[in-house]
Amino acid sequence: MTSADLRVHNQVRLLRAVHDAEAPLTRAGAARLLGIGRNTAAALVGELERAHLVHEVPAETAGRGRPTTLLLPHPSGPLVFALDVREDSWTLARAELGGAREVLESGGHDRTPGVFAEIGAAVERHRTGRLAAVGMAIAGPIRDGRLLHIAHLGWDEVDLDDHLGRDWPRTVVDNDARLAGLAEARRGVLHGAGCALHFHIDFDIGGTLLLDGDAQRGAHRIAGEFGHMPLTGSGLECMCGARGCWSLDVGSNALVRHLGGKPGYGTGRELAQQILRRAEDGDAEAGAAIDANAAALGRGLGALANALDPEAISLSGLGIDLLRLRRDAIEAACAEGLMAFRRNTPPQIIAGTVGEQAPLTGAAEAGWDTILTETWLRERL
Amino acid sequence: MTSADLRVHNQVRLLRAVHDAEAPLTRAGAARLLGIGRNTAAALVGELERAHLVHEVPAETAGRGRPTTLLLPHPSGPLVFALDVREDSWTLARAELGGAREVLESGGHDRTPGVFAEIGAAVERHRTGRLAAVGMAIAGPIRDGRLLHIAHLGWDEVDLDDHLGRDWPRTVVDNDARLAGLAEARRGVLHGAGCALHFHIDFDIGGTLLLDGDAQRGAHRIAGEFGHMPLTGSGLECMCGARGCWSLDVGSNALVRHLGGKPGYGTGRELAQQILRRAEDGDAEAGAAIDANAAALGRGLGALANALDPEAISLSGLGIDLLRLRRDAIEAACAEGLMAFRRNTPPQIIAGTVGEQAPLTGAAEAGWDTILTETWLRERL
DNA sequence: CGCTTATGTTCTCGTTGAGAACATAACAAG
């Protein structure tokens, strides 16, 4: 590490602070935050302004003292595109430094990988010189960020390199549940947590381990298939090829199955919503299905807490409904699955706050993560 | 980050390189390794030598070129004490920079926390001014590095602060299985792995997730109780208070139980060894017990691989025997538990190479980790 | 014995962030 690296290092820290700040940072505030002098901050910011990365505007004066400036994303600075590709639809948004986001376009698709050509055309329509990176969330495991394995779409080992044209911008592709967790860690309820878990419950369960605000990816970037651990003692065979998976007992497929329906992917989601509504209206049969789901959910969470010791566990998707309707049952089942000595300090189980667009938010963050690095900044300056 | 920090930063990198090197590093080699100039290396090393952290001795000349020096631990430099505290015995060793280790003393104990006074006396006997930190491995979960919960010793919530005298040196306490994993990651078969798992199989299973060579501890430093996840569908109640734990089907207790014995802690270990020998001698009943253990082990590993996507999984303790006797069964069960699309690239399952003293080795590493930091070095210089 | 090779040593240089002194723009109090 040389002394030239030092400058870049501090500039990345500064950019990261600007990006992560909840409210726009002032230059003086940033200096305090990073523990650097006002003079140094001026120099660093000046260089970043000249590189069109941040833009200084006079700040509203607040109390005494000489007015300072606000550090805002530069109007002609880099942009990140965020994509959320689901089973039958996709959404394209642009995200500025700092997280401000605007949806650009969205569409449906025919459940073939042909959708990527469509998406590529959309990206191309909105592409400008400002585009620096693309983050893409996809509902399924993606090995090495390239090979899609989405059983229920019949995508066996779809190679993204075959479908993303040669002139695609720099792109990082990741699993949607993982990115939803990343979103909670960066801009949601897991903010500041050193060790946390997030689970997105839809047809089945996907999730991620979050350490110091970063989503763990594993060796082949396919970590997070917590739903495919046999945590609930079910003997059923799972679509994934294994047996007894947790997802067989939690999620909309499990709800449908519990009511004697035939679980599928796509149709199951609306059915599950119906079951939820029936349960809220007091239907006993639907209520029992929800009960079973909640118990299985809690059971699995307890087991995972034993292994990974998170300080908090956040849920999204159907998990939020389950938490609203059956928090006590979930917590009780979780406590039962915890080792006895841990039961007096169980992990908090909390509803995610980022909302429906969590994968999109996470995709944007993942995109920015590829940019807010020393190597990127070094060539940009 | 200031420019003075830069010097310390590079010096820590240098020390770390010296500590981690398999064979003693030469000064020129270290410069190449860190990507710094020979002049800079000379300055850094000179300062470290003056601080009695490394010692330069002329290196054997190897081929052409001006002879260089070897970077060795300084004869009056800091030392780390490593402790391994088991159910009925303890071992104290001293470890030098670079990993060289010498056992100083060991003893039995009466299964009460009184052992810590004994150990403290031993530490005091060997303590010199060179002692910089102590790493301690304990066979059980330790919340916040302080509160011991070891059910089978009847230690419910033993507070180490009550048993480690006021004048104890700076100490880091950690779980033995986790430290065994750390040892494999630093000086064993997991060296260089970005994402790996290690499991120590004894009475039950403990383990750790290793990311970039560091053992993950969780929010309360009690992560790693993988053995207390219900991965095998057992309905039995576990001593830990939960139900269906993996450890009920894997480990020496499980072996004993499979043969109709009454599992206990302590006695079970020898019984398990007997069973192993009988199985090796062709005893069918013992063989079946081993079969069951192997199948349950593999089943759990597959599930965990789905969730955490390790590039390798190493085993120690009884795991090494199981791997020797039933590798195929373990791998087959693991594959069955893997999601189908992952079966063509399963995680490697490998025997640990650090051996019996892995917890001690890991304890030493953990001790050194508290020292090889910028803050420690800053005040040392 | 001279050539090659790898390393140690010395010196200069550009860059970095710290720190102090001063300038400036708001507010507050009389």
Place this chain on the structure above:
DNA sequence: CTTGTTATGTTCTCAACGAGAACATAAGCG
């Protein structure tokens, strides 16, 4: 309206850092 207070911006000096070049040195090789 003036003066003092406060927080920040700006400028300049300075010590320290690592890079790089030039040179010195100690080995092996032919």
